[in-house]
């Protein structure tokens with residue numbers, strides 16, 4: 001049985017289609033990413049999957065159960081991350097998670113263990129408004145997991161974090177998916193989805209344009225690989241004559257060769273002792289977005 005099965009979901013606000021014709025299946029234990037720019041419809045889709053927003057059309061089943069009208073049987077089985085701004089004010093981190101735990105009939109022991117697990121043991125007595133952005137996000141994730149749900153929804157858990165704090169959260173996000181828990185995460189960050197997710201739904205203007213593994217999404221682009229050589233490593237005319245090189249362009253970073261057969265090019269460069277400073281760039285999910293929409297992806 002799927003963790004999530006959604007069929008032909010649609011939601012409009014005052015005639016504006018925030019989500020249209022979205023169907024998807026999420027397998028148990030899967031880590032699904034939903035990526036897209038601001039306003040793509042990610043949150044609206046997530047809220048319909050969570051059973052928090054009524055779809056205008058379509059059906060959702062979560063863990064085999066219908067989500068609407070609100071289904072109390074699902075409540076202990078799913079976790080929904082709150083935006084950090086919706087904490088109870090003036091509580092300490094420990095009081096915050098104890099409050100969540102008591103709502104689910106969970107004891108203080110497991111709640112404290114979650115604080116430790118997300119690295120907040122030493123900040124347990126800090127008030128939530130005194131936590132850093134990254135700490136607040138970790139607390140909100142711990143609160144969503146305190147009742148050990150089978151399926152957890154995380155809506156932009158790394159939003160508003162600096163790149164270092166964002167990367168620091170990745171290990172935690174990935175560990176949440178251990179032991180078979182299903183995770184659905186929305187993000188503005190393509191690199192994050194690429195690193196963390198088993199499959200990625202690329203959304204734009206309310207629609208899921210593609211849903212597949214990051215590798216398959218990139219492979220289907222069939223984009224050439226770019227190989228950059230250090231300046232002066234090889235003359236442009238020599239590079240253009242190498243086997244399998246489609247194009248060679250001089251840039252400030254050095255010579256950029258495009259090819260569909262990077263192995264052959266690297267072997268030929270090796271034979272000419274021209275491997276110094278070589279770097280290889282394959283297409284990524286931002287290129288996938290560009291190919292699907294004709295627009296650059298802007299987070």
Ligand SMILES: Nc1ncnc2c1ncn2[C@@H]1O[C@H](COP(=O)(O)OP(=O)(O)OP(=O)(O)O)[C@@H](O)[C@H]1O
Nearest residue numbers: 013014018036037038039040041042043044045188
């Ligand atoms: N309650 C609402 N009433 C009216 N319009 C809304 C409402 N919620 C969302 N919208 C609009 O629907 C569209 C999709 O919004 P949604 O929040 O689902 O997108 P998103 O992909 O999550 O965006 P972001 O990444 O900025 O959070 C946006 O144009 C938004 O302005």
